[in-house]
Amino acid sequence: MGDSNGASLIEIDDQEEVEDPFLAFIDYARTIISPEEDEDEKDESKRDPSEAMTEAGGPGWGWVASRILKTCTAYSSGVTAAILLSDLSQAWHEQNKPGMSKKKPELIDQLKKSHRRRRLANTVTIDSIYEKNFLSMNSVLEAVIINADVLPGTNIFMLTLGDFWSSNTIDLYLHRRYYELVETPNGILRKGREVLITGCYLRTAREGFGTPRLLPTEYLVVLLDEDQDDDAILIAAQFFSDTFSSVSLDSFNDGTSYSLYARIESIGPLESELTFSTAHRRQISLVDGDGDRLKFILWGEQVIVANLLSVGSFLGLERPYISSLEESAMEGKDEFCLEYGSATHLYLVPSTLQEERVCVALSQHQCQGSKLLGSVGVSQVTLPRDADGSIDFSNYPFRTIITDIRDKTTGISLYGVVTDISCDPNATGVVYSLKIEDTTGAIWAKLHFTNYWSVGRLGLGHVVYVSGLSCKITKENYLININGILVFELYVLFHLYTSLIHLDKIDQCHNINTRLAHSLCGHFIDEESSSSSSSSSLHCSFCRVSCNNNTGSEVVRTFHITITLADEETRLYAWCTGQSAAAILQISPDEFYDLPEDDRLMYPSLENEWFLVTLANSGSRNSGPGHETEATCWEITRALKI
Template sequence: MGVTNGASLIEIDSQEEVEDPFLAFIDYARTVISPEEDDGEEGEGNKDPTEAAAEATGPGWGWVASRILKTCTAYSSGVTAAILLSDLSQAWHEQNKPGMSKKKPELIAQLKKSHRRRRLANTVTIDSIHEKNFLSMNSVLEAVIINADVLPGTNIFMLTLGDCWSSNTIDIYLHRRYYELVETPNGILGKGREVLLTGCYLRTAREGFGTPRLLPTEYLIILLDEDQDDDAILIAAQFCSDTFASVSLDAFNSGTSYSLYARIESIGPLESELKFSTAHRRQIVLVDGDGDRLKFILWGEQVIVANLLSVGSMLGIERPYISSLEESAVDGKDEFCLEYGSATHLYLFPATLQEERVCVALTQNQCQGSKLLGSGGVSQVTLPRDAEGSIDYSNYPFRTIITDIRDKTTGISLYGIVTDILCDDPNATGVVFSLKIEDTSGAIWAKLHFTSYWSLGRLGVGHVVYVSGLSCRVTNKNCLEVLWHEKDEKAAFVNLSCLPAFLTSSCLHKISTLSQISKHIKPAVNICRVKLDEIDQCHNIKTRLSHSLCGHFIDEESSSASSSHGGNLRCGFCRVSCTGNAGSEVVRTFDITITLADEETKLYAWCTGQSASAILQISPDEFYDLPEDDQLMYPSLENEWFLVTLSNSGRGNSGSGLGLSYETEATCWEITRALKI
């Protein structure tokens, strides 16, 4: 079987991919973005397949899946294979641009060989700056100084910068606070020195004359190399005499300056908020060689400096500003904290990128396209490890299945079906739901931590979902705990069963018959072409109150009893009051049951929300306002044909007390999306 619209070249090797074209398209897209090496390459035949290991250099499975779903969300009317492949190729090209044919400076070529640190999150390449002619304030440049010269006839220093990923260079005017580091004969800001910069403004070329240049920025960090003797001497001479214990607020106020050297333990927002100011603040917790801790505070625009730092790196702070906790409005037992002052210089020994080889399960090689990593098969994949020892699966080449999940893992992406939902103790700190996800290998519970309230829209048992940004750890009870935090940068949650683009994107689905989906045992989005065989207007079309935030019905009888005692309408799913609460409005929606039919069989289903409105061709409020006789005489839509997404809402329903059982007691099939054809 092939996938339409350009994906027909896919060779499907596994039964699961035959049943789920979405998975097949992801594997196909990876081969297009990162084509397989030539099988005839010298030495290829000498590899031992059982010992083969692959560097995860191509796009990870999760990256491709997330990008496809992001495009589908943006284009609700549907996408083609050409649109998806173009978007994927462009995004991957910009993120990992190989460079132009122009020869790179030898300095850059040597630097790339020894580049062993993790690329920072907001890093942009110099090539991309030239291409887009744009640079945002929070972008990060990881650069090396090619030249440091004084502009002729001035006392202005200009640095020429290059990076490991670009063929182009770019000039930047050096901020005057750093002149003392370049004016001396042995100044540290010289040729070959690596630096990190942010907060840069781009001065574009005008009317075709000149070249783009970067204006001065205060936010520059000098990188040190532990393998270089000069850098080791600098640390010993400049930073080893002062410790946190030797710092005195009174001495600082009397004119004493300090140079401190410590490990970055954590980077995060301040625990307390300022009541008298709207300025943003970040705190970096530092630990010196004696084990003492001290906070380094960033204020206002300075917070973007945190983008240049990474946990586990060693930070040298020359001439920090020292303020009392009262002056900085910071809570803590210490007498003072450090701040990024006007004379402060920062030096960094970046944490070396740690990697670990992860064994690839035999089922992965057999079922998930190991051909992407070489014709000989792959038994191991090298993945990065963070400062806490957790392995980052963000760039794992294969789809992560539930049996792959292990202790100390982050960046996990799961694709599966929801089989149960539980609302954690509403009195607990934060908003937490537990979600049971099942794939072909098993099932696992994941704890979803929301920033304020449920924000995923309608989600029910039987819906197929994609979740990224999961992490896993072993609890004190020796159980695996899977966590998802909405606030995390890499966190994403997509309900494929309710995604409009799936109905109109033929490259991502195949149309099944009703008899085929009733036999499916593996998670997949079921798309069927059906006609409406029977709607009983007298009994099966009704409107009910729904919670707009989560899309679930409100138990009006219980709410009425509560209201009679002075209570409010309450959502049985997310257990919040639906009146007087921002984002928690009550809306009217349909609740209908219907018989669907195709050429082979019939199937009884129910639906609500958008799918019900699409089938009835009227909004719930309009239908509710009709006189009772008009409701009974509403035009019949029987024998009209629709393209629908069906979910088995009765599967695994354990009666979790979230108001799911009454939605599925009549039938186990839910129409989650519908489109008239």
């Protein structure tokens, strides 16, 4: 699934019931894997806001749901409750390392009391490095210098690092560009200094001798605390003499160096693409104290430095490289931009973690049961808030229901039934709108896809789980229970997943038809005869586009069949198409279409064949032509022969 910087959608093809087994298992799993709090952890004054998920303790509802779906997707042949609980427990243990805090160096315990920043997205712990014996180049270490020494008999500096979540420490060979920050008596890289590090290679222990160490990296950011007198003096003395307006490209070329201090306004990819190079670039938008703006550009491997920065934090750039726009292959009204040069040092005053108390509405008691809520005694939870004032619901302990969604929220997870769906042909990119409904209401979700139906065809009655969403309420229109439109942006998509299954047998197959379908959306194509010519016009009513000129890969043949399902108690009529129909008939649509007519009439013999199937209540309007009653409102969305 996607991290808090990203989003994901997994389809669950089953009608949501009042007693939904999927929802019930999530609640059960949370009670199993939530760690028991000891007396120290119950002391609010000793809790780390960056670690504390909520007052309820344990993982958020969305975290558990996403992890379950990821595990089920990985085990396509099926999973047991024991496998799911084992995976959840292991993942939660690796993420939180309960009990490790009791073994931390005293220095880190002292610093932890004032640790008020948000944990960065790619942060890894020192304990996890030892456990996995691996460290990726884009991983982030949020570390504290425990010691800084010269290796005996050499002039090589070694930093011993710890972090707030680990019992272990690890040594880092310091890159020589930072020696001037440690070799002086008052060097800033000293015991107790916090640093952010990325781009590290791990030198593992060989044949049981030695210990793992980190090789030198150029990508290190020194953290400063404005509340500390020494740091406040450093900031005032080193950075306040220069402003963006005082920077001169000619003076820089003549040997003048600058030290600049500004707030990070945004972090993103460069708007213009390079035509002569494949190098990656990131741009950091900076605003200084006078309100002037400049771009700070990262090139190639430098882009991982952006992982160390956060919007709203203040960045100090000592000796940045000043580049003309022509030299940087950039467009804009500015004469120059800043770059991360070979002599540049970066300092960061991170934005402090802001939090807001959110009431658990009474609707949660109705939706999720008073037993669960009563067991943890939660009426309010504390959630982090970013610099823009948006509340992050990633670790909200309960399922987010539609009546509780509010403006300026991020990290939302929704679980509900698709009751309407549309495509916006005039939108830039691939944009679909879904009307998602749960037991408390309905809301429209506008989904920006990276590709056409990356998760496959969605239809009415399908149950979806969408995570990593951001909410913004506009002043246009009114929806059920919410004033405005919720705009969900979805960028990373995953495979389909069948959540709830029913054991049925094929009692009779009534109608077997093949039809043309639009491969981009999975919906049927309408063939309309033209009065002016003998040819037919192909039109996708869902995407609202003509397919006459797209008869290649965008137009495919698919099944549309009607079947009677039966189990020991009852029988019902259902329809299906696509891969589900092919799995039932055990033949592809093209192969079936090429059969002689007599063979098609005799095909297939499916009486008393047993299948695992999933059903969705798609509504009669989705059952296709020739179905005059609502008896065929059930759609088979998955089928597996057993």
